[in-house]
Amino acid sequence: MAKFENPVIKELLERYRRIWSLGHAMGLMGWDEETYMPSQGVVERATAMAELRTLYQELITGDQFVSLVEKASKQEGLNEYERGVVRVLNREITILKKIPPSLNYELTKTSQEAFIAWREAKAKSDFQMFRPYLEKIVDLNRQMAEKLGYEENPYDALLDLHEEGLRTRDVRNVFSVLEPAMKRVLDRVTSEGYFSSPSPLEEAKYEEAAMRRVNEAVLSLLGYPTDRARLDVSPHPFTIDMGVNDVRITTRYEGFDFKRSLFSVVHEFGHATYELQVDPELDMTPIGTGASLGVHEGQSRFWENVVGRTLSFVKVIRPILDRELGFTRAYSD
Structure with a gap:
């Protein structure tokens, strides 16, 4: 049985293909930057990535595409895959509508430039080479959190981008259980002296x-x-x-x-x-x-x-x- 049978969903996926293709291109460009791209190419790559990222945002939040997603949301009898498509797109649209394109552009460009700076700083063990990029990324992410909104902690807005529904308090609760148990294991390993380091x-x-x-x-x-x-x-x-x-x-x-x-x-x-x-x-x-x-x-x-x-x-x-x-x-x- 086919995963996608509803005609509106089929049309939506056909329109989405162009958006997906932009993401595909950005993925390939990101992979290339971290593997084969010469370091002097960072300015062109960072600019191209930032332009594509904002174009992606423009397409997925555009009136025509959003209207089609809304139409799909009102369809009855959708199967779990079709409902999944609608849910994921609605979530991404909601997120990207909150983020100013200029902020999206700047964060993307800075992140690409920061990678090359980090790579060179790592090779030379010189944190100061990377520090200004890191400080700017933190500042831009703080701005992002404010635009996205949160109830308790600014980091909640950023956590949600990577693990939907996860909050800072949830992470703290997990760590509060793990920390004492891990300390007991570490103390035991250290006291037994069985594992030598370095081997x-x-x-x-x-x-x-x-x-x-x-x-x-x-x-x-x-x-x-x-x-x-x-x-x-x-x-x-x-x-x-x-x-x-x-x-x-x-x-x-x-x-x-x-x-x-x-x-x-x-x-x-x-x-x-x-x-x-x-x-x-x-x-x-x-x-x-x-x-x-x-x-x-x-x-x-x-x-x-x-x-x-x-x-x-x-x-x-x-x-x-x-x-x-x-x-x-x-x-x-």
């Missing part, structure tokens, strides 16, 4: 080419579909989906402590798997991506911690490590 393995040097082969072999073992996904390099690992059939992850190669690169790959594999398992019929629709960043992080942490950091997993990938890195042969599982 000799953390200091062992590796060649980037060898570590690349490790990561590619582990991804193959996990079933990462290279015809729909890829692995690249960036200063900080991330995952981005361009669509159901184009999901990209990155890792970093620092030349020491191979676990940092390996577990980043396993972590991002979890994010990618969430996106790769979206129903193909939902591709290029408002509901064709992850529904929750909390679930997203749950998937990545599951693969990294519940699977990846286990003796069973180490035993499975041990032959790969011994073959490519060599220095692991001197250690037991």
Whole structure:
């Protein structure tokens, strides 16, 4: 049975295709900035991204599109997918109507410029290079929170953009439960003295080419579909989906402590798997991506911690490590 049968919904999705395409282009441009774009290209890239972001806002909040969403909202007998499309679009329109295009433009442009500044500051361990960009981003986000509105805490408005309905008080309640329990675990681990830090393995040097082969072999073992996904390099690992059939992850190669690169790959594999398992019929629709960043992080942490950091997993990938890195042969599982 088709997911979308209502004629108004079909028309809405057809109109939405252009808006989705802008988002697709911005995603690709963002991925390129963090992976392959030369640093001197930041001014052009930041300007182009800001222009596209405001064009996206203009299209989705335009009278014609909003009227069509309102018409779809009044349709009777919509199935759960069709209702989902309407709900997601109504939420995005409501949010973007509150944000002045000039603020959207400035935050987008500043964020793009800030990434290059952060990358250079990180390489030189010089926070002052990045500080003015960070201060401006914080200020712009404070302005954003005021425009969006909130009941208790300005951060509530920003949290809601990433996890719908989540509030600062909810996060504090979670942390208040976790903190004492985590402290007990940390105290126990410290007192037992079983885990040494740093481990000799953390200091062992590796060649980037060898570590690349490790990561590619582990991804193959996990079933990462290279015809729909890829692995690249960036200063900080991330995952981005361009669509159901184009999901990209990155890792970093620092030349020491191979676990940092390996577990980043396993972590991002979890994010990618969430996106790769979206129903193909939902591709290029408002509901064709992850529904929750909390679930997203749950998937990545599951693969990294519940699977990846286990003796069973180490035993499975041990032959790969011994073959490519060599220095692991001197250690037991």
